[in-house]
Amino acid sequence: MTTVAVKPATMAQALTRAMRDAMAADPAVHVMGEDVGTLGGVFRVTDGLAKEFGEDRCRDTPLAEAGILGTAVGMAMYGLRPVVEMQFDAFAYPAFEQLISHVSRMRNRTRGAMPLPLTIRVPYGGGIGGVEHHSDSSEAYYMATPGLHVVTPATVADAYGLLRASIASDDPVVFLEPKRLYWSKDSWNPEEPTPVEPIGRAVVRRSGRSATLITYGPSVPVCLQAAEAARAEGWDLEVVDLRSLVPFDDETVCASVRRTGRAVVVHESGSFGGPGGEIAARVTERCFHHLEAPVLRVAGFDIPYPPPMLERHHLPGVDRILDAVGRLQWEAES
Amino acid sequence: MTTVAVKPATMAQALTRAMRDAMAADPAVHVMGEDVGTLGGVFRVTDGLAKEFGEDRCRDTPLAEAGILGTAVGMAMYGLRPVVEMQFDAFAYPAFEQLISHVSRMRNRTRGAMPLPLTIRVPYGGGIGGVEHHSDSSEAYYMATPGLHVVTPATVADAYGLLRASIASDDPVVFLEPKRLYWSKDSWNPEEPTPVEPIGRAVVRRSGRSATLITYGPSVPVCLQAAEAARAEGWDLEVVDLRSLVPFDDETVCASVRRTGRAVVVHESGSFGGPGGEIAARVTERCFHHLEAPVLRVAGFDIPYPPPMLERHHLPGVDRILDAVGRLQWEAES
Amino acid sequence: MTVMEQRGAYRPSPPPAWQPRTDPAPLLPDAEPHRVLGTEAAAQADPDLLRRLYAELVRGRRYNTQATALTKQGRLAVYPSSTGQEACEVAAALVLEERDWLFPSYRDTLAVVARGVDPVEALTLLRGDWHTGYDPYEHRVAPLCTPLATQLPHAVGLAHAARLKGDDVVALAMVGDGGTSEGDFHEALNFAAVWQAPVVFLVQNNGFAISVPLAKQTAAPSLAHKAVGYGMPGRLVDGNDAAAVHEVLGDAVRRARAGGGPTLVEAVTYRVEAHTNADDATRYRGDAEVETWREHDPIRLLERELTDRGLLDEAGRQAARDAAEEMAAGLRERMNQDPALDPMDLFAHVYAEDTPQLREQRAMLRAELEAEAESEGERR
Amino acid sequence: MTVMEQRGAYRPSPPPAWQPRTDPAPLLPDAEPHRVLGTEAAAQADPDLLRRLYAELVRGRRYNTQATALTKQGRLAVYPSSTGQEACEVAAALVLEERDWLFPSYRDTLAVVARGVDPVEALTLLRGDWHTGYDPYEHRVAPLCTPLATQLPHAVGLAHAARLKGDDVVALAMVGDGGTSEGDFHEALNFAAVWQAPVVFLVQNNGFAISVPLAKQTAAPSLAHKAVGYGMPGRLVDGNDAAAVHEVLGDAVRRARAGGGPTLVEAVTYRVEAHTNADDATRYRGDAEVETWREHDPIRLLERELTDRGLLDEAGRQAARDAAEEMAAGLRERMNQDPALDPMDLFAHVYAEDTPQLREQRAMLRAELEAEAESEGERR
């Protein structure tokens, strides 16, 4: 192995690089969306792609999300691999009918004859001070739609690896990009990109013996922080980064919970009907006799995403996570 | 109390009656949707309303679901109480942006100044031999959207009572009508309608001691059947009909599960990311030490709704429910 | 001296960015639907084409009546008949080249069959053994689309992709008058025009969306007038005049193929039968209206033209009827066989590869089926 | 004898249901945007109106620069400036009666303020202490709408409801050129035309949707040409000519109020500043283009007209500037105060009454805040 000087890169840069490499490797890969061309996207994630590959490969579309996804479906039908950008989570809603009724089902409807290799990039979550409709966590909708993969990176390296894997997938992938991690940095060498990660594998980000924090995307760094803070309370927390909500890595998650006997699911999305319910339920189904306490959930409140000045009270933070860990019935053990 | 001869009525008739009575009681109530006027709806649920109240009160709209819901929002802003019909579950998807970004949030966005008293009727679920896009169970999407009430009747009387309550509610209600129960009959006297039920109260449809089946809408009759069949196996099952998914009646559900110590959630909707995950998780959080076994789920498979000839293999039936009950770790008890 | 003249330098100038890019005049449809049959123009029509259209119309009508009969026999779950609209259905299929793509709406099984798809495969959706019954790539026919207008952006995307790849492929997408009210219609037409995609949009204005008449659907002078708002030509055609529909669609296809961009064609026609076999049309329209349209029947119009011009005699008519009967008999016979069903197919095509979750569910269903088979075996 | 004459009974007749219900001609916009300032028509304009428009334009410009300055001082999270578009913003507000309703898009805080909403309340959304900062019923101004074009069906529904109730209320809804591509635009206009709802749609075509120029948004001759496809009149107006915008909108409002149905107005204007303070416009357009528009500045156009006609002198100009400065100073001062925030408000307006679930979450936050306050108390 060569030892190249590794410079810090942002998650946004890793995503750009993933698209660039995918476009270079496969002429079928086309990027499209609002402002993705000349501007390089409002988050600059597609920066330089139009310049390098031309407007035909990285196209500014009219302002119509159903139209964007719907035409991408047609392009995929003809053998292209569209990578669609939705400008913000809430602006993906107009495309829901195309997503649910066509994108998720086309392979099934046609007995496998017409798979749709489509990647739908959705910047999601809060913590960036955005005004209303700019900070939604919409993953529950995608998880409840069979036929989609739902993937979300929490690290710079995963951003690259998972996006490459998503673009390479023959199935449609909703690729959720945690907005507030766009500018997170990591020592990741763009000249020697990390390997493409297979979709569907969770990873243990921190080992611990007391309890497992099950999380993904923007909440991963928060959980790691919480795990550090928990040491002061005498808890040694394990942190599992799901990376992919669909498929779900029961194996890794349950192995961890069986080891620790306790678990908290952490996400920004609302609690009621959110991803945490599914995760808690399936972990409980599989690990019931290993559990010292019910699997708890730390999540956003069941409210519309709040205005910027109040968002810190909504987002699951270190204290709220530690409070939940504290409720994991520790007395029962002793 | 008078004793009128009680004739059997269908759920569809009870729903029609609920709208009729609401329209008669309050001139602000307006019915709108595709084919709701002259035709009386494809399921005839609005039959006679246009004739009785005129086209202005029961209006055939152009064929555009976002437009229907979006104009209903504007009508509600001006003090009307629109009752919107979506022709089928899957045809509500084009209206999702209006639903999520406006209907569910308008009260919140305006600090309570602009509530939206809107009822959105959505025929849902399968079992009617419908071709694709005609049998979806989309309740998971609605449950994950704070600001909406989500209500679904399982009996003829509840159809009336809950629809009246929904129309009377100052909050938006997604009113899910189980398609295959439209023609279910019950001795319900339309001349003396049952009282309007408050939204948010579950009901024990059958008492039992062995385990609780938690269910709603189209799966209620199936669970009652399963409970009957279970007697042969020596199980005495309790059946809880949720009636309202949002708000959720933790009290009634948990009281039952604490009594029985075992529970299975049953619904048609897919399992992964479906309502059952939320229900199992919250019951476990609240009743952990009363549980002899993990809360299990019997649900539709995580697949696009199948074609009519295969739907019976998809839908949770008596056998599948009994299999799940059998897995509730009965040995652990003895 | 006028005020203007006094003002010297101050002359109104158009706002700088104001550049109308398209002359609207040629985009507007004629006031009357285009017709060929019974007009001078019919003399120019290719007799072979007219005869071919005739044979297909007769077959198409027979296909419609046969399919409706199959619903009564319980062999189809539902059938939305295109009786009275056969001219549009047939012309849409015939006007395309092999390499082109057809994007049908749920009512358009006839167009699908006319394009060459096996009629039983075309009816799979409506029989209920699977969703799309044919391989879309075999005849380049997209799945029959039930959510209205949602197939239109697919057609645009496909046509656009073909153009990017250098293939001179045209996509023809079908939609009803009701479907034009959907947002997807708007977005598809706009993308098509901006991208100059080689697409032809065929709106069959059959007067109704289930029970809702056109007057409650739109206040436009015609649906074809929507075209100018996207910067594409709108064409209005008598949808019961097979020669006219073929001509107008043919022009649009040629234009698209040559790089001229999309066209919106409104074909004025009528849904003679109820919405589907499950519908009761008497609830929303009278017989008299239906009768006026029977006078204007597409087969009748073409038959008259062919007969007048000596291109069709009783023998020819009989031959067309015989061919149609043969098709119907074959269809009847094949549809009377129960389709082979495998419940495990439920999991076969959800993803390229089962998720772990689906593997579990697959195992569960397999166990259930085995238990079922066993207990049936025991009973025997 | 022609072929036709030989045929006797066989005469082509239009398809029976073919009845064009609207004459398209009067629905089509003129080829050039309507202008008043600097033309003969200006002489007819009411001097008081022109002076009022002028004062509002000057105030509006100052409001825009002040708001942008507030973003630099961290007092606003973001501000989408309407500099250069003040004529549209102001005319839209002034043309309405008290009882009418305004449906603004996210860029239209100026129109909201011009309609009488407190400027601080109008900026609440962009400051970030809450979403809608004003009571929509007080001035009949719907919430500033961020998801593009989604407010248009609301305007239609409200106007329709008012008409059903017998109130002669008009709704004016604002949208950008980019927003016209959304399906909701299409559905709203169609519903409005079918229902003959008293709505006026004002499209501010400012050349860009963020970085995307009009040419990538539409291929239409003009956005106003979309109107004919819905059966409503389309009007094209120079959006920098306040008198012209006021006149065209005024006609449309009167028409709507009188029961004449909806109108689509396209105002051709230009977004002189970047999309928002967070945007870098140099990435997608050159200075030269911006400069040509500065020549065509709405304040300058009106100032010149007033001056030429002796309706404005330096004192008048100074008075307008002074009033604007006063407004700006007041705004600055009030925006420099931190808004009162109560985290418990998160739960205040989700439902009319808390669900049991929200009661639990409310209790949890309250406990957290108490613990926080306690530990802060300890530290002190």
Ligand SMILES: Cc1ncc(C[n+]2csc(CCOP(=O)(O)OP(=O)(O)O)c2C)c(N)n1
């Ligand atoms: C998005 C959507 N909404 C509603 C329906 C239900 N639906 C099926 S057919 C139909 C009427 C369609 O009318 P039109 O577009 O004129 O086509 P036609 O039936 O006349 O061929 C409706 C409302 C649907 N299929 N898709």
Ligand SMILES: Cc1ncc(C[n+]2csc(CCOP(=O)(O)OP(=O)(O)O)c2C)c(N)n1
């Ligand atoms: C449905 C939706 N999609 C995307 C966005 C993100 N967005 C905000 S403003 C904007 C451009 C709007 O352009 P235009 O309609 O021309 O209005 P302008 O900004 O020029 O006033 C975009 C894409 C949005 N707000 N809503």
Ligand SMILES: [Mg+2]
């Ligand atoms: Mg129709």
Ligand SMILES: [Mg+2]
């Ligand atoms: Mg713009």
